[in-house]
Amino acid sequence: MIKVDEALKIILGAVKQLESENIPLIKSLGRVLSEDIHAGSDIPGFDNSAMDGYAVRFSDTVNASKVNPKTLEIICDIKAGDSPKASLKENQAARIMTGAIIPKGADSVIMVEDTLRIAGKEKIVQMFKEVKRGDNIRKKGEDIKKGELVIPAGKELNSAHIGILASLGMSMVNVYRRPRVAILATGDEVIDIDKELTPGKLRNSNTYTLYSQVLKCGAIPKNLGIAKDKPEELEKKIREGLDCDIIITSGGVSVGDYDLVKYILAKMGTNIKFWQVAMRPGKPLVFGVIKGKPVLGLPGNPVSSMISFEVFVRPAILNMMGRTHEERRDVDAVLEEDIVKKKGLRYYLRAHTRWKDGVYLTRTTGPQGSAILKSMAAANSIIIIPEEEEKIEKGIRVTVRFLD
Numbered sequence: 190m191i192k193v194d195e196a197l198k199i200i201l202g203a204v205k206q207l208e209s210e211n212i213p214l215i216k217s218l219g220r221v222l223s224e225d226i227h228a229g230s231d232i233p234g235f236d237n238s239a240m241d242g243y244a245v246r247f248s249d250t251v252n253a254s255k256v257n258p259k260t261l262e263i264i265c266d267i268k269a270g271d272s273p274k275a276s277l278k279e280n281q282a283a284r285i286m287t288g289a290i291i292p293k294g295a296d297s298v299i300m301v302e303d304t305l306r307i308a309g310k311e312k313i314v315q316m317f318k319e320v321k322r323g324d325n326i327r328k329k330g331e332d333i334k335k336g337e338l339v340i341p342a343g344k345e346l347n348s349a350h351i352g353i354l355a356s357l358g359m360s361m362v363n364v365y366r367r368p369r370v371a372i373l374a375t376g377d378e379v380i381d382i383d384k385e386l387t388p389g390k391l392r393n394s395n396t397y398t399l400y401s402q403v404l405k406c407g408a409i410p411k412n413l414g415i416a417k418d419k420p421e422e423l424e425k426k427i428r429e430g431l432d433c434d435i436i437i438t439s440g441g442v443s444v445g446d447y448d449l450v451k452y453i454l455a456k457m458g459t460n461i462k463f464w465q466v467a468m469r470p471g472k473p474l475v476f477g478v479i480k481g482k483p484v485l486g487l488p489g490n491p492v493s494s495m496i497s498f499e500v501f502v503r504p505a506i507l508n509m510m511g512r513t514h515e516e517r518r519d520v521d522a523v524l525e526e527d528i529v530k531k532k533g534l535r536y537y538l539r540a541h542t543r544w545k546d547g548v549y550l551t552r553t554t555g556p557q558g559s560a561i562l563k564s565m566a567a568a569n570s571i572i573i574i575p576e577e578e579e580k581i582e583k584g585i586r587v588t589v590r591f592l593d
């Protein structure tokens with residue numbers, strides 16, 4: 190039996206980053222950049238107006254006020270998208286819209302709200318306010334400078350990143366390939382969810398939770414179905430997963446007479462790296478490398494398989510996808526109940542954590558049996574209790590990991 194941290198280190202050491210692919214920007218949400226992005230141009234590309242108003246020379250507005258307005262001659266109208274030819278001289282103004290190019294000779298923009306037009310006098314405008322040089326002008330390159338490193342490799346693209354790439358004219362981007370993840374349920378008692386339940390059977394929920402967990406990571410699940418606890422069947426199904434980048438199974442890794450997964454994996458030539466991790470839930474877990482592919486035999490109990498996925502499979506998948514940072518949020522929270530545990534195991538407790546009066550408070554969501562999905566469904570977080578603890582009293586601060 191090895192410790193969680195060591196197990197994770199071994200797994201992450203064995204998984205390789207996948208190659209990258211060139212995909213349309215429109216499909217890149219949540220994908221991980223595989224190259225640094227340097228700006229190919231300035232953004233904005235030209236000095237432009239931040240307001241609807243008048244482009245002026247700031248010196249022409251000196252001392253302008255409500256009681257002492259300055260009158261300027263309007264020489265043209267500039268819409269966004271226009272390429273103005275006019276050049277402003279003293280006591281002249283250009284009507285200008287947000288986003289339009291600042292004409293030559295102008296050095297600031299006065300908001301339309303600070304001006305007045307007089308009916309019948311189309312060619313003049315009155316200014317009520319002084320402006321300073323540069324007021325209401327968005328300078329060329331003020332957001333992004335040409336050549337600047339705007340998004341580093343390893344970033345998971347969000348909507349704002351995608352907006353930047355669009356502004357830079359990058360219709361295609363290089364991102365890491367999404368791993369394909371084979372999912373196999375095992376067990377003589379496990380049946381398809383649309384089959385009728387007969388005595389001793391239970392429906393296959395693990396494939397469904399694991400499938401959705403894989404999707405949530407941004408990877409591509411492949412459902413291998415259910416294998417009975419029979420060597421030939423297990424071997425055949427596992428083989429069907431070898432075209433994927435990572436294989437996960439559930440069940441059959443404990444110490445029962447029919448827990449065959451570990452033996453079959455070994456028989457198939459898997460380099461088994463470890464079996465059993467000092468944690469609860471999730472102790473029975475086997476990890477190895479088969480034909481260069483990582484394979485994780487997760488425990489069969491529904492919550493154990495989910496937690497093992499969260500603790501081991503998810504980081505492995507994210508690493509394969511080039512994600513260089515962990516975005517899960519760990520916080521300190523005050524425990525609202527006593528917790529007694531077995532020394533030597535790291536505990537992951539399904540919990541509800543909330544912010545109240547400046548602190549996080551956390552409590553478990555009910556019975557913690559490894560088959561009880563209801564308390565998992567009610568949890569927004571996991572309390573992580575270190576191996577060495579035996580009893581933690583109400584009021585003590587513990588580490589909590591938010592799930593979503």
Ligand code: AMP
Nearest residue numbers: 374376393394395440441442443489490
């Ligand atoms: P095992 O480690 O194979 O003995 O499985 C542990 C427990 O998990 C048993 O009670 C199984 O019935 C249950 N289990 C195994 N596989 C699944 C599955 N795919 N869906 C739901 N429960 C399962």
Ligand code: MG
Nearest residue numbers: 375376440441
């Ligand atoms: Mg089983």
